[in-house]
C-alpha cells in the first residue's frame with residue numbers, strides 16, 4: 075500500500091484560497107479600494123480596462139509601504155491591521171485578514187509601486203503566480219499604485235465564468251459607489267477604458283450622494299442624525315415622493331462597511347409605511363456606528379451580511395430614527411389649518427431653518443435627550459423639569475462643524491433653537507381660555523391647543539406601552555367588579571391583553587363580569603369603573619372604522635378619554651411638562667387624527683403685519 079496524501083504546492087493552494095476572496099473583478103476592486111482607504115489616502119483613483127478583466131489599477135496617496143512591507147504584503151495572512159485575537163473586537167480598518175493581496179497575486183499579474191513619505195526612493199515589484207519576478211528601486215510619489223493585469227490568466231475555468239463586460243463593469247461600479255459613499259472626505263475617480271465614469275470631489279455626505287445619484291436628489295434628502303450611548307446613526311433618507319418602483323438607491327453601512335440586511339431594510343420600510351405606495355422603495359444612505367465589539371464582521375470576506383450582538387435594538391433604533399427624521403421633515407400644521415394668508419406665509423409656518431441653525435441644534439443636549447438609550451423620544455416619568463431645563467442649555471460649542479446639512483426642518487426644531495440661543499429670555503407659559511397655552515420664546519411665541527397636544531403625548535406613550543414597555547399598574551386596595559352586556563363583554567375580552575400593557579388590570583369573573591384589580595399608576599383611581607365603561611363605549615365608536623386595528627382603536631380611545639379637556643385649569647408645572655413632553659414626541663406637530671397641536675409665530679413677522 076502506498077500513502078496517498080500529499081501537500082498541495084503553494085501556488086495551487088493559493089489559487090484555491092484566492093477563489094474565496096476574489097470571485098470577479100469587482101471583488102478585487104473592493105479589496106484594493108479598501109486598502110487605499112485603510113492607508114489613509116485622501117485621493118484614490120481606480121482605472122479599469124475591459125471591465126477589469128484586462129486591468130484593475132488603484133492609485134492612492136496614502137502612507138505607502140517600506141521595501142520589506144511591500145514584499146510581505148503579498149504573503150497569505152500578512153496584515154498590519156491586527157496582531158492578536160483581541161484586536162478582532164476593535165477593528166477600525168476595512169481589511170484585517172491579510173488575504174486580499176496574496177489572493178490577487180495568485181490569480182493575476184501584479185505591478186506594485188509604493189513609497190513612504192520618509193523614504194527617498196520607492197520600490198517596484200512584479201509578481202506572477204505568487205512569485206516575485208522583479209524588484210527594483212523606483213522614483214515615485216508617496217503612496218501606492220497596484221495594477222493587476224489579466225485576472226484569472228492562470229485559472230481558465232474561472233476566467234470562463236466571468237460575465238459580459240457590461241455585467242462585470244456594473245459590479246465594479248456598485249463596489250466603487252459603496253466605498254465612495256462611505257468616505258465623502260476622500261476624492262475618488264473611476265476611469266473605464268480611458269473614459270472617466272466618476273470624478274467625485276471631496277465634500278459632505280450630502281454632496282457625495284448627489285454626485286453619485288444625481289442632482290435631482292439635491293432638494294429631496296431628509297437628514298437624519300441620532301446619537302445614543304449604544305449606537306449612532308446618521309445619513310439621509312429620500313423624501314417619500316421620490317421613492318422608486320425599483321430597489322437600488324439603498325445604502326446601509328455599519329462602521330463604514332457596506333452591508334446588506336433584509337432585517338434592517340424592513341425596519342426602514344416600516345418607518346415609511348403609509349407614506350409611500352406598497353410596491354415602491356425609498357432611497358436611503360444610512361450609517362450606523364457602534365462599538366466594533368457589538369458587531370461580528372468576521373463572517374466572510376465577500377459576504378455583506380453582518381451579525382449584531384443585539385439585532386432587535388438596532389432594528390428598533392433604525393426604525394425610530396427614520397420615523398423621527400420623516401416627522402421632522404413634514405410640516406403638518408399648515409395642512410389642516412385654515413388661516414389668513416398672511417399667517418400662512420409666515421416664516422415660522424413655512425420656512426426651513428438654515429443648515430447652521432440645525433448643526434448647532436443637533437449637538438445640543440436637548441437633541442441628545444431625544445434619543446437616549448434606545449428609548450428614542452420616550453419621556454420618562456419623573457423627568458419633569460429635567461428635559462425642560464435642556465431647553466435652555468447652550469449648544470455644545472466644540473462639535474458643531476458637522477457636514478450633514480438638511481433640506482427642510484419643522485417649526486419644532488425652530489422653536490427649540492430659539493430657546494437654546496438665549497436661555498434667559500424664556501417666559502413662563504400662559505394658559506388662555508382654559509384651553510390654549512401661549513409660550514414665548516426669543517423669536518416669537520408658540521400657541522398650543524392643550525387637548526390636542528396632550529392627545530399626541532398620550533398616543534406615543536401608549537404606543538410604546540403596547541409595544542412592550544408596559545405602564546405601571548397601581549393595585550386597587552378594594553377590587554371592584556364590573557358587569558357588562560354580553561356584546562360589551564366580548565369586546566372587553568379582546569382588549570384585555572392590551573389594556574394590561576396600558577396599566578388596566580382586569581380579570582374575567584364569569585357571567586359578563588370582570589374584576590378591576592388595578593389602574594394605571596399615573597392616572598390613579600379617578601372613576602376607575604366608569605373609565606372602563608367609557609373605554610368600551612368610545613371603542614365601539616371606532617368599531618366601524620376598518621382602517622384601524624383593534625389596538626389602534628384602543629389607543630385612540632384612551633387618548634380621547636384621558637387627554638386634558640378644554641376648561642381644565644393647568645398649573646405652571648403641568649403646562650411646562652406638557653410642552654416638554656410634546657416636543658419629545660416623534661411627531662409633535664399633530665394629533666393622531668392629524669389635527670395641529672401647535673402653531674409657531676415669529677415676532678419679526680408679527681412686526682411686519684403691524685407695520686413695525
Ligand code: ADP
Pocket residue numbers: 105109110112113134136137138139147148152153154155168169170171172173174175176217218
Ligand atoms: P489586510 O487589508 O486584510 O491587512 P491585504 O492583503 O489587503 O490585507 O493587505 C496586506 C497589507 O498590505 C495591509 O495590512 C497593509 O499593511 C499593506 N497594504 C495593502 N495595500 C496598501 C496600500 N494601498 N497602501 C499601504 N499599505 C497597503
Ligand code: MG
Pocket residue numbers: 105108109168169170172174175
Ligand atoms: Mg485589505
